[in-house]
Amino acid sequence: MMLRLKDQDALIPRPRGTLPTVAAAALAAITIGSVVFLSPERLFGWVAMVILILTLGPLLHGLCLLAEEMLNHSNTRYGGRRLLSHVLPACGLGGKTLLAAALAGLLLYLAGDPLPHKGLCWKLLILTSVLYALFKSLGVLGPSEVEVSDICEGRKMNVAHGLAWSFYLGYLRLVLPRLEDSIAAFRETHKTLWSRGSRKLIILIPINANISHKLEDEDDNIYFYDNLPNNEIDRAGVRGRVYKHSVYRVLDEHGKAHECVVEYATPLLTLYSMSQESSAGFGEPERRQQVLLFYRTLQEILEHSLECRNRYKLILLNDEPEDDPHLLSKVILRHLQQQEREEFCLTPPPQQEVAHPFIRTSSAPPNDCGHPEPMSREPTLMFSLEKPQPLKEPVEDTDHYRGKI
Incomplete structure (x- = not known):
């Protein structure tokens, strides 16, 4: 059966919106606010360390992907194109990730070690990044079906x-x-x-x-x-x-x-x-x-x-x-x-022409739709061949009655 318009709207999937981004931003704001309230002196150090953990893991996984692409697919998949412009971004080693990791490292260096034991922060960073690359390669941290569907629909890859x-x-x-x-x-x-x-x-x-x-x-x-x-x-x-x-x-x-x-x-x-x-x-x-x-x-x-x-x-x-x-x-x-x-x-019904556009006889019925009567012919432009004349001064030509004084 043919679906009604209302049923079609309920059946056809709509493009995904920005609700996950808004929810993630709200959750991050609440968490950062809690950290500021509990220990504001270590906020920058904690934020820098978390950003490093989130960026170093993908960078290490990108290096693992880069080794595969350069050794086995540099010619067949990339046609010998430049390393920096094509292969690195394809492996996730883009400029945004590198810049975020560099800024987070600089912020962590300026803010100091947020952990009580000296050197524990860097050990945690290295261990977390390496385990992230391992789990990512094994598919444990792979994208969900919703993410894959969103990517395919957004990039028109279905x-x-x-x-x-x-x-x-x-x-x-x-x-x-x-x-x-x-x-x-x-x-x-x-x-x-x-x-x-x-x-x-x-x-x-x-x-x-x-x-x-x-x-x-x-x-x-x-x-x-x-x-x-x-x-x-x-x-x-x-x-x-x-x-x-x-x-x-x-x-x-x-x-x-x-x-x-x-x-x-x-x-x-x-x-x-x-x-x-x-x-x-x-x-x-x-x-x-x-x-x-x-x-x-x-x-x-x-x-x-x-x-x-x-x-x-x-x-x-x-x-x-x-x-x-x-x-x-x-x-x-x-x-x-x-x-x-x-x-x-x-489609309006065909209308007959009238004898005069401004005069309607009593026998001609009015328009049922409330539209003005059609003109007898198509409107045209009219040009005068006479030369333009200058404006004349006003001349008094009115006769006044002159009574006796």
Whole structure:
């Protein structure tokens, strides 16, 4: 079934916000305030030592990663690029971490040893940093699934992001600007009544990604009518690569047929096939998550695309089992009726011209929508060919009655 807008908002994952950062900042402020209240004289020393522990551990782990990258992957992964500009930042040895460690070391040197026993601070720093690098390499301190998901979504590294951009750049951006002309040519050859609301490409996105190649197999109220005229585009060395759309007729409850251009999102076939391959490491929960991310990403892309605006309709289909065998046709018809109403309300009816823009005879009815009457012709600019004349002084030409004194 088609999900309502409210249900979609509750189902589609939103981008993660800054709540973890705010919570961490609040926790740090409370802790530092407690340390200031209990022992303010050792605050700077404690802060410097903690910063050194948090920075020296990643630096040591970065050195371990650097040894692997330089010995085995410097040419294959980095192409012999410079050490400082590429390899070091890739291993986590960036300038920010080095600068933070240097400033913390300087602050600790100026503030003095915060621990009561001399030399205990540096022993603790070294031991903690070494154990951190060890546990990090063993995966004990690895990133959580939430962190990995946040990184992949933030850097557009998910499978869904790549499929959505490929679907847009390799297909939708090429065919949607030509869709209106294809429908117009189809109407001339087939002499069919094509409703205003069906002049868009309907893209079905089922959450389970299990789609059939023929819509009539899903619903017997839907049957194939014909294909739109082919669009031939030179693409990637292929001369006249063919792009086509299929026209289906959808029967309503009264048996009336409604023509529309509808298809499934083809990248879902890739997601479904990946979930069936054990070597892909892509199970059903991951597939469902990627389908929702695919829908969200594609929607964001198309909303900012001038070439595709008002030429498509994305329909997210729920994967819950339904007993209605004509559910898909009802979903499509519901969209067509909704689109028809929107187009009818947004498109003003044609108005006849009047004889004079300012005079309305009694037989002419007023405008029902409260808009002013249309002008008899398009407004034009009028230019005078006479030379500009200077301003004249005012002349008294009024006759006054002169009575007798």
